[in-house]
Amino acid sequence: MPVELKGNIVVTGANRGIGLELVKQLAETTGEEAHIYACSREPEGSRTEALRQLTTRHPGKITIIKLDTTNEESISAAVQAVQDQIGDGGLNLLINNAAIRKPASSGALFATKKNDMMEVYETNVVGPFTIAKMFLPLLKKAAQRDSPAKGSDNKTACSSAIINISTAFSSIEKCPETFSAAQMYPYRISKAALNMLTRCQAEDFKTHNIVVTAIHPGWVQTEMGGEKAPLTTMDSVLGMLSVISSLSNKDSGMLLDWQGNTIPW
Numbered sequence: 173m174p175v176e177l178k179g180n181i182v183v184t185g186a187n188r189g190i191g192l193e194l195v196k197q198l199a200e201t202t203g204e205e206a207h208i209y210a211c212s213r214e215p216e217g218s219r220t221e222a223l224r225q226l227t228t229r230h231p232g233k234i235t236i237i238k239l240d241t242t243n244e245e246s247i248s249a250a251v252q253a254v255q256d257q258i259g260d261g262g263l264n265l266l267i268n269n270a271a272i273r274k275p276a277s278s279g280a281l282f283a284t285k286k287n288d289m290m291e292v293y294e295t296n297v298v299g300p301f302t303i304a305k306m307f308l309p310l311l312k313k314a315a316q317r318d319s320p321a322k323g324s325d326n327k328t329a330c331s332s333a334i335i336n337i338s339t340a341f342s343s344i345e346k347c348p349e350t351f352s353a354a355q356m357y358p359y360r361i362s363k364a365a366l367n368m369l370t371r372c373q374a375e376d377f378k379t380h381n382i383v384v385t386a387i388h389p390g391w392v393q394t395e396m397g398g399e400k401a402p403l404t405t406m407d408s409v410l411g412m413l414s415v416i417s418s419l420s421n422k423d424s425g426m427l428l429d430w431q432g433n434t435i436p437w
């Protein structure tokens with residue numbers, strides 16, 4: 173049984189770009205019982221206007237949750253807010269999407285400061301680490317509650333998953349091909365670390381039947397991707413949701429692209 177797009181779903185960095193489109197398509201395609209917790213670091217701010225409008229268009233389907241991935245108290249409060257709303261339910265899908273790329277330029281060595289390295293690592297690695305750690309009890313609950321009974325024929329069943337949004341630039345093997353196009357030291361290094369986090373948690377959470385997979389969304393037209401990117405958020409997210417809904421335990425600990433192809437580490 174693949175990962176089903178159902179139940180309770182958390183998306184971080186959901187106020188714009190790929191995160192906003194993930195919430196939009198999940199709201200449009202999931203069944204009545206599904207609920208999306210769309211996280212934004214400033215739910216009332218002007219940068220969250222599009223997400224607020226989306227929430228109004230899908231009454232009762234989306235809850236906006238305040239979450240800053242760099243702030244442990246904010247993550248803890250977000251987990252509590254989700255827990256309060258889902259009650260006895262568990263969390264079926266956590267999408268760690270929020271990330272930054274610094275410095276704004278290509279990220280060449282001479283233009284990159286220590287602070288850029290630290291901020292990017294904190295947001296892109298420590299954030300997803302802490303978020304997964306704090307949501308784990310809820311993920312376990314869904315995995316235990318919704319998985320088929322012991323002894324069932326279905327050996328690959330998984331009812332909860334963590335998706336870490338990575339990038340092809342994280343691939344150490346492909347670095348010689350991709351480095352000259354965009355050096356991006358802090359960003360590349362942070363996403364390679366995110367891949368290791370994915371691999372470690374895939375091992376760690378295997379016994380709980382929680383799938384952990386990293387996905388590259390393609391080069392996408394967003395503030396981060398820029399306007400020259402070939403993919404729209406719509407096509408990237410259509411592909412990623414199709415990949416997510418076909419994941420099973422064998423895909424845990426892998427780095428895939430939005431079309432389901434494996435990217436070498």
Ligand SMILES: NC(=O)c1ccc[n+]([C@@H]2O[C@H](COP(=O)([O-])OP(=O)(O)OC[C@H]3O[C@@H](n4cnc5c(N)ncnc54)[C@H](OP(=O)(O)O)[C@@H]3O)[C@@H](O)[C@H]2O)c1
Nearest residue numbers: 185189190240241269270271337339391392394395396397
């Ligand atoms: N676009 C591409 O071509 C591309 C390619 C490969 C991988 N990716 C990955 O895809 C994901 C989404 O990228 P995108 O292109 O949609 O980027 P984006 O347009 O820059 O959006 C980034 C999102 O992350 C949020 N965010 C940043 N720092 C945060 C923090 N500390 N706490 C909470 N939220 C935070 C932003 O919120 P604010 O509005 O508050 O800043 C925004 O919602 C990222 O993981 C990125 O690395 C993108």
